[in-house]
Amino acid sequence: MIRAALFDLDGVIVDTAKYHYLAWRRLAAELGFVFTETDNERLKGVSRMRSLDLLLEAGGFPENSFTATQKEELAARKNAWYVEYISRMTPGEILPGVLPFLAGARADGVRTALGSASRNTGIILDRLEIGTLFDTVVDGTMVTRTKPDPEVFLRCAARLGGIPAGECVVFEDAEAGIEAARAAGMRSVGIGTPQRLKQADLVVPGFGGITWQEIKNQLSTKV
Ligand code: BG6
Numbered sequence: 698m699i700r701a702a703l704f705d706l707d708g709v710i711v712d713t714a715k716y717h718y719l720a721w722r723r724l725a726a727e728l729g730f731v732f733t734e735t736d737n738e739r740l741k742g743v744s745r746m747r748s749l750d751l752l753l754e755a756g757g758f759p760e761n762s763f764t765a766t767q768k769e770e771l772a773a774r775k776n777a778w779y780v781e782y783i784s785r786m787t788p789g790e791i792l793p794g795v796l797p798f799l800a801g802a803r804a805d806g807v808r809t810a811l812g813s814a815s816r817n818t819g820i821i822l823d824r825l826e827i828g829t830l831f832d833t834v835v836d837g838t839m840v841t842r843t844k845p846d847p848e849v850f851l852r853c854a855a856r857l858g859g860i861p862a863g864e865c866v867v868f869e870d871a872e873a874g875i876e877a878a879r880a881a882g883m884r885s886v887g888i889g890t891p892q893r894l895k896q897a898d899l900v901v902p903g904f905g906g907i908t909w910q911e912i913k914n915q916l917s918t919k920v
């Protein structure tokens with residue numbers, strides 16, 4: 698039986714990847730190189746500081762080109778631009794089908810949680826006006842280990858009153874997130890393509906036209 702549905706934020710509820718990309722590209726331009734959309738794919742689901750390392754690698758900077766303090770400054774500069782972009786978001790940017798899907802799960806008595814690596818989760822939930830649709834939120838400011846570590850999802854389950862991992866399903870668009878769900882002992886639904894999200898129990902392209910009951914039925918045949 699599934700009693701809790703745990704949702705990643707970026708790439709599942711809303712497409713913030715485009716704003717992350719704009720901000721990282723702007724930083725790359727200041728550092729004197731072009732950061733392509735293909736390079737940006739590697740940054741999805743990855744923490745802010747790890748993303749910076751990948752960006753610097755793409756720019757051809759040898760590993761110790763910047764001190765820890767300089768890297769903090771670069772990440773802060775990127776984040777200031779990112780916050781500027783997401784502060785203009787509207788509820789119209791919630792991905793198709795998300796709201797009816799969440800409503801369907803809640804109507805079925807399922808508890809809902811948001812589990813994100815982002816330290817900007819609060820701003821995004823406010824801008825999208827969906828904070829009240831989740832019984833609990835665990836974000837990047839509350840965890841010490843990022844995905845693929847299961848901490849964020851285990852914390853969600855604990856905050857929902859200790860729902861056993863076997864009764865939770867995670868919705869994720871990143872491979873690291875699917876890995877985190879598996880490490881937590883939870884079921885997982887990949888949002889994307891089966892080629893990329895091979896480890897997920899089930900993969901759907903998005904929430905458009907898919908109901909909570911359908912997902913629940915499909916997962917129950919896989920136990
Ligand atoms: C994840 C995104 O949800 O959060 C990553 O997929 C991002 O791209 C990470 O780097 C951290 O986000 P933030 O908002 O704290 O920089």
Ligand code: MG
Pocket residue numbers: 705706707708709741742869870871874
């Ligand atoms: Mg994501």
